[in-house]
Amino acid sequence: MSTxxxxxxGKKHINLKIWxxxxxDHEGRFEEFKLPYVKGANVISCLMEIQKNPVTADGKKTTxxxxxxxxxxxxxxxxxxxxxxxxxxxxxxxxxKLEDPITLEPLSKxxxxxxxxxxxQRMFLALKQVKAWIRIxxxxxxxxxxKQPQGNxxxxxxxxxxxxCGCCLEACPQVQPDNNFIGAAxxxxxxxxxxxxxxxxxxxxxxxxxxxxxGIQDCGKAQNCVEVCPKEIPLTTSISAxxxxxTMKVVRDLFFEDVAGKGVGGPG
Amino acid sequence: MAEARYTVVGGGLAGLMAVIKLAEAxxxxxxxxxxxxxxxxSVCAQGGINGAVNTKGEGDSPDIHVKDTLRGGDFLAEQxxxxxxxxxxxxxxxxxxxxxxxxxxxxxxxxxxxxxxxxLYNRTAFAGxxxxxxxxxxxxxxxxxxxxxxxxxxxxxxxxxxxxxDGAGRCVGSVAxxxxxxxxxxxxxxxxxxxxxGPGIVFGRSTNSVINTGTAAGRAFIEGxxxxxxxxxxxxxxxxxxxxxxxxxxxxxxGEGGRVWVPRxxxxxxxxxxxxxxxxxxxxxxxxxxxxxxxxxxxxxxxIFEVCRNQGLGVGGKDGVYLDVTHIPAKVLDAxxxxxxxxxxxxxxxxxxxTPMIIFPGMHYSMGGLYVTFQPGKDDVPEVNHPxxxxxxxxGLYAAGEVDHAYHGANRLGANSLLSCIYSGMIGGPAMIAxxxxxxxxxxxxxxESARKYWVDxxxxxxxxxxxxxxxxxxAELGDWMTxxxxxxxxxxxxxxxxxxxxxxxxxxxxxxxxxxxNNSNRTLSYVNQLWNMLELxxxxxxxxxxxxxxxxSHFKPDASLPEPKTRDPREDAEWMKLWQVRNDKxxxxxxxxxxxxxPEVSYEAVATPVLAPEPRWYA
Numbered sequence: 032m033s034t035x036x037x038x039x040x041g042k043k044h045i046n047l048k049i050w051x052x053x054x055x056d057h058e059g060r061f062e063e064f065k066l067p068y069v070k071g072a073n074v075i076s077c078l079m080e081i082q083k084n085p086v087t088a089d090g091k092k093t094t095x096x097x098x099x100x101x102x103x104x105x106x107x108x109x110x111x112x113x114x115x116x117x118x119x120x121x122x123x124x125x126x127x128k129l130e131d132p133i134t135l136e137p138l139s140k141x142x143x144x145x146x147x148x149x150x151x152q153r154m155f156l157a158l159k160q161v162k163a164w165i166r167i168x169x170x171x172x173x174x175x176x177x178k179q180p181q182g183n184x185x186x187x188x189x190x191x192x193x194x195x196c197g198c199c200l201e202a203c204p205q206v207q208p209d210n211n212f213i214g215a216a217x218x219x220x221x222x223x224x225x226x227x228x229x230x231x232x233x234x235x236x237x238x239x240x241x242x243x244x245x246g247i248q249d250c251g252k253a254q255n256c257v258e259v260c261p262k263e264i265p266l267t268t269s270i271s272a273x274x275x276x277x278t279m280k281v282v283r284d285l286f287f288e289d290v291a292g293k294g295v296g297g298p299g
Numbered sequence: 300m301a302e303a304r305y306t307v308v309g310g311g312l313a314g315l316m317a318v319i320k321l322a323e324a325x326x327x328x329x330x331x332x333x334x335x336x337x338x339x340x341s342v343c344a345q346g347g348i349n350g351a352v353n354t355k356g357e358g359d360s361p362d363i364h365v366k367d368t369l370r371g372g373d374f375l376a377e378q379x380x381x382x383x384x385x386x387x388x389x390x391x392x393x394x395x396x397x398x399x400x401x402x403x404x405x406x407x408x409x410x411x412x413x414x415x416x417x418x419l420y421n422r423t424a425f426a427g428x429x430x431x432x433x434x435x436x437x438x439x440x441x442x443x444x445x446x447x448x449x450x451x452x453x454x455x456x457x458x459x460x461x462x463x464x465d466g467a468g469r470c471v472g473s474v475a476x477x478x479x480x481x482x483x484x485x486x487x488x489x490x491x492x493x494x495x496x497g498p499g500i501v502f503g504r505s506t507n508s509v510i511n512t513g514t515a516a517g518r519a520f521i522e523g524x525x526x527x528x529x530x531x532x533x534x535x536x537x538x539x540x541x542x543x544x545x546x547x548x549x550x551x552x553x554g555e556g557g558r559v560w561v562p563r564x565x566x567x568x569x570x571x572x573x574x575x576x577x578x579x580x581x582x583x584x585x586x587x588x589x590x591x592x593x594x595x596x597x598x599x600x601x602x603i604f605e606v607c608r609n610q611g612l613g614v615g616g617k618d619g620v621y622l623d624v625t626h627i628p629a630k631v632l633d634a635x636x637x638x639x640x641x642x643x644x645x646x647x648x649x650x651x652x653x654t655p656m657i658i659f660p661g662m663h664y665s666m667g668g669l670y671v672t673f674q675p676g677k678d679d680v681p682e683v684n685h686p687x688x689x690x691x692x693x694x695g696l697y698a699a700g701e702v703d704h705a706y707h708g709a710n711r712l713g714a715n716s717l718l719s720c721i722y723s724g725m726i727g728g729p730a731m732i733a734x735x736x737x738x739x740x741x742x743x744x745x746x747x748e749s750a751r752k753y754w755v756d757x758x759x760x761x762x763x764x765x766x767x768x769x770x771x772x773x774x775a776e777l778g779d780w781m782t783x784x785x786x787x788x789x790x791x792x793x794x795x796x797x798x799x800x801x802x803x804x805x806x807x808x809x810x811x812x813x814x815x816x817x818n819n820s821n822r823t824l825s826y827v828n829q830l831w832n833m834l835e836l837x838x839x840x841x842x843x844x845x846x847x848x849x850x851x852x853s854h855f856k857p858d859a860s861l862p863e864p865k866t867r868d869p870r871e872d873a874e875w876m877k878l879w880q881v882r883n884d885k886x887x888x889x890x891x892x893x894x895x896x897x898x899p900e901v902s903y904e905a906v907a908t909p910v911l912a913p914e915p916r917w918y919a
Binding site for chain 1: 319323334335337338339340342387390393394396397398399402404405406407410426429432433436437440444446447479492508509510541543544546547561571572602614638642644645646648725762769772773775813815817819820822823842844892
């Protein structure tokens with residue numbers, strides 16, 4: 032960002048340039064909109080204003096813009112977009128901090144649905160691939176869970192704030208619409224679940240998920256992910272930690288697989 | 300379909316918990332959700348989840364939790380379910396802990412608990428100030444596991460439109476629309492559960508997510524499900540006013556020691572940190588020495604309104620009071636309520652660790668919802684695996700979470716909603732299985748086709764609407780009217796005017812312009828349909844508010860309130876107690892509404908009180 036309109040003294044209007052595309056099969060184009068300036072406005076509140084009067088800056092009637100959003104307080108993960116060329120959450124993108132005109136484009140690494148809405152199903156599939164859950168015995172009352180130190184909690188809490196928004200995938204040069212790299216979010220979730228005392232029991236299953244096609248080996252260490260994470264999750268730390276665990280698993284599998292198979296010894 | 304299937308609508312805490320219970324019993328579940336379930340509104344809950352685990356040596360117990368909840372709800376809550384919930388609460392918190400929720404810990408490594416409103420005990424387990432997010436993720440992960448096992452099929456970006464009923468009036472399935480392809484299809488089911496959340500968007504700007512239009516509940520009401528206690532709308536005392544929404548500032552901010560105040564002097568011009576203590580009016584602490592800043596939400600909200608609107612003491616002469624945590628070390632704030640500190644910082648641009656926040660009440664939660672029943676079992680808690688639990692008045696249709704009416708009466712206590720969502724899903728899922736066992740299997744194929752056709756036609760009708768009204772403008776107008784007239788303070792003349800307005804808006808609905816006729820992700824098409832259901836709910840809430848001529852919990856009518864008692868403990872004021880008794884005999888009743896073409900038909904049902912007899916509610 033060069034010179035954000037901080038404070039925006041005397042500002043009367045907000046100008047937006049929004050990518051419009053009715054479907055992946057249609058041609059896309061930009062449409063421009065001019066809205067009255069409102070203090071505290073964010074990108075979503077602007078899109079909502081356009082809904083109430085879907086007319087372009089040159090007075091042409093158009094359809095309301097289609098986008099995904101829900102909580103509007105940056106916790107549900109619905110609304111990442113490319114805003115002025117950078118991926119970020121639209122709800123917390125305050126107009127006063129953005130250069131005018133504001134350009135809105137859909138994420139480019141995911142299949143387009145319409146306008147600014149994309150399909151991020153690959154992220155949820157990745158969570159399935161790495162078995163991002165704790166295998167509990169059942170939902171009956173089986174008493175308290177394991178004790179956990181405060182320090183551990185602080186780390187795990189940070190990781191568990193990942194909202195599967197997709198900013199990290201969008202910024203990653205290794206993620207492409209036509210490949211299946213699982214991306215930083217899912218890798219970091221493996222770290223979270225493997226840190227949990229019960230989750231650790233099945234750590235190997237998750238590491239195996241990381242070693243499949245499209246797994247951690249596809250990471251090119253560009254480190255863009257950690258730069259764009261709206262929750263400031265230490266994604267690159269997670270990736271190196273999981274790289275180490277995966278390497279150790281490879282070594283373990285190599286040297287101890289036969290022994291373990293014969294049931295004569297532990298992991299050594 | 301070869302095997303028995305169940306439908307759960309909504310992927311928040313209640314829906315996901317019901318899904319887990321169904322899948323755990325080996326049942327196949329179709330999970331319909333208007334957004335990917337991980338983005339459901341439960342994610343917004345901040346402060347925590349209540350359970351009387353009593354880890355702080357305070358002598359807390361589930362019985363005290365029951366009492367706090369029933370008193371907090373001014374004795375309108377359904378008592379059997381409340382008792383069941385409070386007794387199940389410690390086990391639910393343990394279950395969540397086992398699922399890996401990152402709850403805050405004590406130095407010994409145990410679960411930490413904090414204080415919340417309407418109780419004197421540290422009863423609230425929490426994961427920073429994003430507890431709802433962490434809980435939702437834990438359940439989402441368990442459901443993903445069942446999805447991987449093939450027991451759960453998710454239909455995300457599918458919107459529930461209405462029931463499919465058979466000739467006998469049983470709900471035998473649903474019709475839903477794929478919000479991307481706009482395909483409309485039916486989903487046959489042994490039983491259907493609505494876990495579709497609250498109606499915040501009926502009030503325009505609220506603390507709710509944009510999907511919380513209440514549309515499913517509104518439609519179920521139109522289709523014959525009774526709706527109860529519609530007039531009880533919780534306005535949260537502390538939210539950040541915004542043009543697009545009112546962002547919640549968790550009650551945990553006060554639970555961790557945050558103080559609410561305004562300058563004593565009208566027109567005070569000094570910045571807040573330069574105002575000495577003597578010139579600050581800590582109005583909650585002064586008026587309620589026992590509970591202080593942690594009085595129940597309805598009480599805190601009314602006091603903030605009073606101070607701003609009637610005494611003119613709002614910050615800068617406007618709506619707004621200080622919520623101050625600047626006396627708490629930043630490190631403590633970050634360990635316990637970082638999530639909300641960041642929300643304030645991001646959206647207001649000031650650091651609340653150093654500058655007192657400015658907040659104002661915002662519509663937050665509906666205590667009322669679809670009328671549901673329970674089967675009282677031993678010890679006055681719901682009998683497990685009974686088909687009556689969480690059942691609406693339509694056989695085969697269940698409701699759980701904010702969309703049901705049962706657990707919170709006239710006012711909900713903070714951190715009881717995450718609990719009620721999970722508990723209701725937990726008993727609702729097994730209730731659906733028990734119900735299905737007693738039913739004949741087949742519903743005739745025609746009922747599904749004719750229900751589907753109804754919706755295809757309805758959407759085609761909407762697609763042809765080419766009038767002059769912008770539907771989103773109308774939605775905003777509805778919100779403005781509801782917020783102005785049907786939230787904190789209610790007057791009958793204004794409620795009547797609102798009803799006239801709503802009738803007029805329903806008339807205008809047919810002159811809407813659909814704005815978009817495409818067949819791909821046509822959100823406006825869906826919104827215009829939702830708008831009708833929102834208008835129905837608006838009418839329902841307003842009508843029930845008009846008819847209830849008393850003040851109780853969140854429902855406050857200055858013209859129909861009891862006078863202040865002359866003693867601090869009202870029970871010592873014999874005259875006042877007589878007035879209270881008369882009021883209670885008349886109004887301690889559940890409002891039950893049935894849909895009718897000319898507006899809701901409202902009746903009142905006595906609240907059974909096997910657990911706790913009503914008593915005056917006071918917090919001084």
